[in-house]
Amino acid sequence: MRGCAITLFLVFLFPAQVASGVEQCEAGDSVAVLVSPDLVIAGDPVRVLFASEAPLADVRVSAGSISGACEAVIVAQGGGPPFWVAVNVPSAPQKDFEVRLVGDEIAACMAVRPGQWTPRPKPRKGAWPVQRKWERGTENLYSAWLEYLFLVPEGTFWRPLHQVLRDPARNLLINHLGMGEDDPATGLRLEPDCADNPYTLRAYFAWKLGLPFGYSGCDRGGKRRAPSCTTFTSNLDAGTSRAPLKAASRFLRQVAGGVHSASARTRLKDDRTDFYPVALRRNALRPGTIFADPYGHTLMLVRFVPQQAGAPGTLLAVDAQPDGTVAVKRFWRGNFLFVTDGVVGEPGFKAFRPVVQDGGKLRTLTNEEIAPHPDYAFFSLEQQGMSTTDFFDQMDRIINPTPLDPTSAYRQLHEALHEQLLTRVQAVENGELHHRQGGVSPIPMPTGLAVFQTSGPWEDYSTPSRDMRLLIAMDSLLDFPERVVRTPGAFSIPSGTTPDRVRSELLALRNEWWDEYRIEYLRSDGSRFELTLADIFARAEALEIGYNPNDCPEVRWGAPARSGEISTCRRHLPPAQSRLMKQYRSWFHERRRPSW
Known part of the structure; x- marks a missing residue:
């Protein structure tokens, strides 16, 4: 250097x-x-x-x-x-x-200089005092802290978020303030869902370092209108407390209650938002960048594994589920949905707007201020109106600048789908645990679009959004051999062969791999039942109606009628819910989640 x-x-x-x-x-x-x-x-x-x-x-x-x-x-x-x-x-x-x-x-x-510990003084105003500012250095530290926090294999999960923050091997800021703020008995309890998770991590870091933080009060948009935001609440606006830990904890709960899935889907050109759109470039997609999908799910990037000889690149993110599970997932079509037509709001990769002090108050920078700023030169509107194909083609080039060998790429898709199925295993088991522990049963089922987004036990234990992404992922894997034929230039096809021959080789490998990749789920009687990837694909239609936690796990995994597998089932849907499931099935069959 x-x-x-x-x-x-x-x-x-x-x-x-x-x-x-x-x-x-x-x-x-x-x-x-x-x-x-x-x-x-x-x-x-x-x-x-x-x-x-x-x-x-x-x-x-x-x-x-x-x-x-x-x-x-x-x-x-x-x-x-x-x-x-x-x-x-x-x-x-x-x-x-x-x-x-x-x-x-x-x-x-x-x-x-080592010293003697003294407690952090209570804030004179708000949840914590502002003692530092956001700039390239602090943004880089935030990205680095996040990457180290989640420097674990894909598929690793915690429930809830505070479990990883309490791990001294993972959290470089554990008990940073010396007040036992991360101790299990006395520390923070952080249990965000997907919308809250990026805000919670950003606010946690800001609190520890004395940085400014705020969030906007946004509506959910409408049939022809993107979500918009009006109010802005910062850490200085929050109520004070004689106990600094109590003040911060209360504000973090306020943040979680004040943001929702539409907070990240505001218009890309809108200035009164918590996020600004970034360019689809490697140096702009840093840990801490969020991805807002068109249907309300939010993920946060945590690590980029560069492509190397013989090994494809990987872009990793974390998300939180309604049941509080936080998991590390890879970027691919099964986890990241991108559609700009017929949806409410504008999805894509976005970064937190810097919060700055201005005249004694805190505010966020506008797009016009961010675009030329030397510390934030990543502003871009290129994702606006982008087609799904163009988006994923561009991301493929970022993650793997050198065209992939088709076999390696196909294997990577199988691994990604397998990880997705493993997370569903856990999600279904969480629902079963709810029933075994005497939770509300049957869980009330909402109607219409609320099936995908509501609150309470249905939000915590149903899996409609997860299952929609799973079905799309399965389609993507099925289509891959044909994609090689359609776009051979996107792959490194060995000399002396043809795209059609590669397709035949991939289909042969598919038969082998569909027997190799397996999962086990927990049946109603506590026994484990194994399914191959071939079994899962054979049950694709059954998975279109497998998201209701009031069904037994055997039904949720598509067990055939009158089979030995289904014989252990002990719980079924109320008739009214069964009728609703049939009514909504077309959404899943067509892989088309209604936006309004």
């Missing part, structure tokens, strides 16, 4: 904690640094996160004080952009010490 400039974005709330020797650390403007906990105590572990726009490859870390060197270990690195390195100092020295990230020359340096 020869010649780079470095600015250290200090996370300390008390200037006395920064050692007097900080000026000895060579500084510039390209690396942001986060140190946790907020007040370092001698003998306690210290976590340091470095984040940069430029690669941080081939670096090493060192730490030491006037008393000598101390142990410092790189525990993970990733990106990017942003590129990042996470460092652990197992035991802070008694004296002032420095943590240096070193390449060909010093890349970044942080000087730290």
